[in-house]
Amino acid sequence: MMSIMAPAADKKLTGLVAATFTPITSEGPIFFTFSQNSEINLSGIGPYIDYLKEKQGVNKVFVNGTTGESMSLSVEERKLLAEEWCRKAKGKMDQVIVHVGCLSLKDTQELAHHAAQIEADGIAVIAPSFFKPSSADVLRTFLQEVASAAPTLPFYYYHVPSVTGVNVKVRELIEGIEKVIPSFRGIKFTESDLMDLGQCISYSPPHWSVLYGVDEQLLGALAMGAHGAVGSTYNYVGCHVNKLISAFETGDLVQARTIQFKIQELLSFAIKLGFDVGVNKQLMNELSGLDLGPPRLPVMTCPAARALAIKQKYDSIFPE
Ligand SMILES: CC(=O)N[C@H](C=O)[C@@H](O)[C@H](O)[C@H](O)CO
Numbered sequence: 031m032m033s034i035m036a037p038a039a040d041k042k043l044t045g046l047v048a049a050t051f052t053p054i055t056s057e058g059p060i061f062f063t064f065s066q067n068s069e070i071n072l073s074g075i076g077p078y079i080d081y082l083k084e085k086q087g088v089n090k091v092f093v094n095g096t097t098g099e100s101m102s103l104s105v106e107e108r109k110l111l112a113e114e115w116c117r118k119a120k121g122k123m124d125q126v127i128v129h130v131g132c133l134s135l136k137d138t139q140e141l142a143h144h145a146a147q148i149e150a151d152g153i154a155v156i157a158p159s160f161f162k163p164s165s166a167d168v169l170r171t172f173l174q175e176v177a178s179a180a181p182t183l184p185f186y187y188y189h190v191p192s193v194t195g196v197n198v199k200v201r202e203l204i205e206g207i208e209k210v211i212p213s214f215r216g217i218k219f220t221e222s223d224l225m226d227l228g229q230c231i232s233y234s235p236p237h238w239s240v241l242y243g244v245d246e247q248l249l250g251a252l253a254m255g256a257h258g259a260v261g262s263t264y265n266y267v268g269c270h271v272n273k274l275i276s277a278f279e280t281g282d283l284v285q286a287r288t289i290q291f292k293i294q295e296l297l298s299f300a301i302k303l304g305f306d307v308g309v310n311k312q313l314m315n316e317l318s319g320l321d322l323g324p325p326r327l328p329v330m331t332c333p334a335a336r337a338l339a340i341k342q343k344y345d346s347i348f349p350e
């Protein structure tokens with residue numbers, strides 16, 4: 031059995047991290063775009079890990095996040111998923127980060143404690159978004175309460191104001207944070223504010239990681255000093271973005287831009303068609319050949335033609 035006290039691997043999180051989709055059963059009647067049956071499908075996780083490793087060269091995952099529809103899952107479902115991701119990733123993935131944020135502090139603490147029990151490599155937490163923290167100080171206190179339920183696990187704040195509506199400057203939030211959260215190890219920064227990003231990076235001690243989450247403009251964040259990236263599109267453009275990062279690291283900005291511009295072309299095409307988690311998930315099904323099923327309501331199942339049109343765009347941008 032796994033023990034709660036097992037020391038968590040505390041290696042700096044860098045490079046590409048795929049924010050995973052949650053496999054859901056696609057059985058049962060589907061009327062129009064409404065799935066009538068929506069159960070998590072744990073058997074989809076093993077093949078998904080093999081695909082990321084072999085086809086995308088991605089060895090790190092961020093599970094039960096936005097892309098994984100965590101806020102539409104029950105606490106019990108999130109535990110089962112996190113456990114299966116950790117079990118199947120053993121010996122295959124370098125790191126599994128489990129997002130544990132919920133609207134309720136109690137549920138968040140329960141998931142944080144569970145992540146330690148299953149020996150996840152770290153936890154991430156979004157700001158609660160129904161009752162929102164009124165200031166950076168309040169948010170820091172909320173995060174401190176969560177971290178205290180899993181004090182041995184590397185802890186990351188997941189900044190995603192477009193979804194949470196919580197617009198605190200991250201630089202303000204992290205002021206002195208290690209004094210109250212000794213396990214604090216960094217930020218997953220999903221916002222286009224490169225000024226706040228830069229200030230976070232310049233404030234960060236060497237053992238923290240600042241990971242960028244707007245896939246459309248990763249290169250700008252790398253120039254600012256981001257240590258890596260967490261994103262939904264790395265599920266299917268990870269192999270190309272690995273090349274973007276290598277080109278950036280060797281100083282080949284022409285090549286890095288060429289790849290970034292291709293990704294921008296793909297995503298601007300997708301965004302014009304309406305690019306939500308449902309479309310993204312169906313695009314992943316089409317590109318990977320995996321069957322991750324439909325999303326769960328209120329996210330709608332993507333009409334097949336829409337995902338196919340984006341897949342065709344992908345094939346024209348990235349031929350072979
Ligand atoms: C709001 C959101 O979920 N952002 C994702 C990661 O944080 C990104 O990976 C986007 O899905 C991606 O940049 C496409 O817009």
Ligand SMILES: CC(=O)C(=O)O
Pocket residue numbers: 049050092094095096097098218243260261262
């Ligand atoms: C992109 C990301 O980090 C998420 O889906 O949570």
